[in-house]
Amino acid sequence: MSEQQLFKVTIDNITIEVPAGTSILEAARKIGGEVAPPAMCFYSKLKGSGGKCRTCLVEVSKGSEKDPRPMPKLVASCRTTVMDGMEVKNITSPKVIDARAGVVEFLLLNHPLDCPICDQAGECHLQDLSYEHGKEGTRYEFQRRTFKKHDLGPYIQLHMTRCIMCFRCVFTADQLTENRVHGVLDRGDHAEIATFIEKSLDNDFIGNVIDVCPVGALTDKTFRFKNRVWFLKPMDAHRDCPKCSGKVTLWNRGEEVFRVTARKDEWGEVEDWICNECRFEKKHSNDWVIEGPREISRHSVISQGHYLDAVKPTETFLAVNDGRAPHLLLDIHTESDVNKPEIELSLINGPAHSNNFNSK
Ligand code: SF4
Numbered sequence: 001m002s003e004q005q006l007f008k009v010t011i012d013n014i015t016i017e018v019p020a021g022t023s024i025l026e027a028a029r030k031i032g033g034e035v036a037p038p039a040m041c042f043y044s045k046l047k048g049s050g051g052k053c054r055t056c057l058v059e060v061s062k063g064s065e066k067d068p069r070p071m072p073k074l075v076a077s078c079r080t081t082v083m084d085g086m087e088v089k090n091i092t093s094p095k096v097i098d099a100r101a102g103v104v105e106f107l108l109l110n111h112p113l114d115c116p117i118c119d120q121a122g123e124c125h126l127q128d129l130s131y132e133h134g135k136e137g138t139r140y141e142f143q144r145r146t147f148k149k150h151d152l153g154p155y156i157q158l159h160m161t162r163c164i165m166c167f168r169c170v171f172t173a174d175q176l177t178e179n180r181v182h183g184v185l186d187r188g189d190h191a192e193i194a195t196f197i198e199k200s201l202d203n204d205f206i207g208n209v210i211d212v213c214p215v216g217a218l219t220d221k222t223f224r225f226k227n228r229v230w231f232l233k234p235m236d237a238h239r240d241c242p243k244c245s246g247k248v249t250l251w252n253r254g255e256e257v258f259r260v261t262a263r264k265d266e267w268g269e270v271e272d273w274i275c276n277e278c279r280f281e282k283k284h285s286n287d288w289v290i291e292g293p294r295e296i297s298r299h300s301v302i303s304q305g306h307y308l309d310a311v312k313p314t315e316t317f318l319a320v321n322d323g324r325a326p327h328l329l330l331d332i333h334t335e336s337d338v339n340k341p342e343i344e345l346s347l348i349n350g351p352a353h354s355n356n357f358n359s360k
């Protein structure tokens with residue numbers, strides 16, 4: 001068997017070797033962290049995705065060892081494959097940072113400022129992108145797009161005004177279900193995601209469109225307006241499901257399961273597709289075998305307030321008191337019955353209750 005050809009590529013001054021045919025984006029993800037460009041439309045598990053949103057633009061400062069000329073324009077890293085000896089700049093390129101701010105401005109032209117009431121807030125890729133690259137104001141003076149309401153059935157809510165036309169949901173329906181009934185209608189700024197003759201999307205795996213949607217255009221009707229994701233505790237759980245892997249993340253508050261989603265990796269992509277029954281109909285902890293708290297590796301407001309990998313603050317009192325110890329120091333742990341240091345919050349199965357602290 002012939003050996004797989006490896007290409008050397010340098011991204012933001014870090015060199016790695018990847019198999020020929022790898023895209024710049026995937027090579028950058030192998031390095032990880034900030035070096036990986038943001039991606040609003042590419043989805044590694046969906047064939048044909050990418051090339052729509054332009055958030056993943058990078059500068060190719062050296063084409064390859066054989067032809068070292070730089071590429072004249074910024075390129076979409078999800079759709080450009082690496083060449084041997086290629087040199088790429090992402091966060092080290094002021095041009096890229098500037099272009100990305102422009103792309104964010106375009107994506108927000110028609111996007112409503114719904115974050116305070118949008119169920120996606122806290123895990124929205126556009127919200128993160130705007131926070132990192134967006135500008136305070138908008139130069140857009142025209143009326144924003146409005147759409148006729150479409151009913152997508154009992155489980156999925158469509159807010160077309162929030163859609164960024166990434167096509168992920170269309171690919172998901174095409175590749176995961178037997179009969180896609182929704183798609184992109186019309187063109188240009190009239191283009192919209194819709195179902196012809198308002199058919200309901202009732203395929204077994206259609207709920208996955210909620211997980212792939214990078215914004216709040218497709219959300220879970222069974223969770224709508226019920227809670228904010230950062231108030232919930234994500235727990236890995238599984239069940240014996242005849243239709244899918246049954247491996248999910250439960251979003252709990254106390255014993256109550258507020259929503260069920262697929263497990264997502266650090267790029268915000270689903271690890272295993274889950275079926276509608278697991279997602280929409282198994283909303284009781286007894287339906288699941290709880291594995292433990294889910295670690296959110298993607299940087300997000302959701303990771304705040306979770307106890308995994310918590311780092312205790314260093315002692316600041318001496319530092320702010322010129323090295324002098326206080327005359328009297330009360331320890332809240334000894335003075336009160338709560339927050340006992342010997343209670344390891346990350347080991348508690350589910351959210352902590354007063355009982356955890358009262359037990360002798
Ligand atoms: S509804 Fe969501 S997943 Fe579908 S095209 Fe719009 S933004 Fe993308």
Ligand code: FES
Nearest residue numbers: 042051053054078
């Ligand atoms: S992620 Fe590359 S163009 Fe959208």
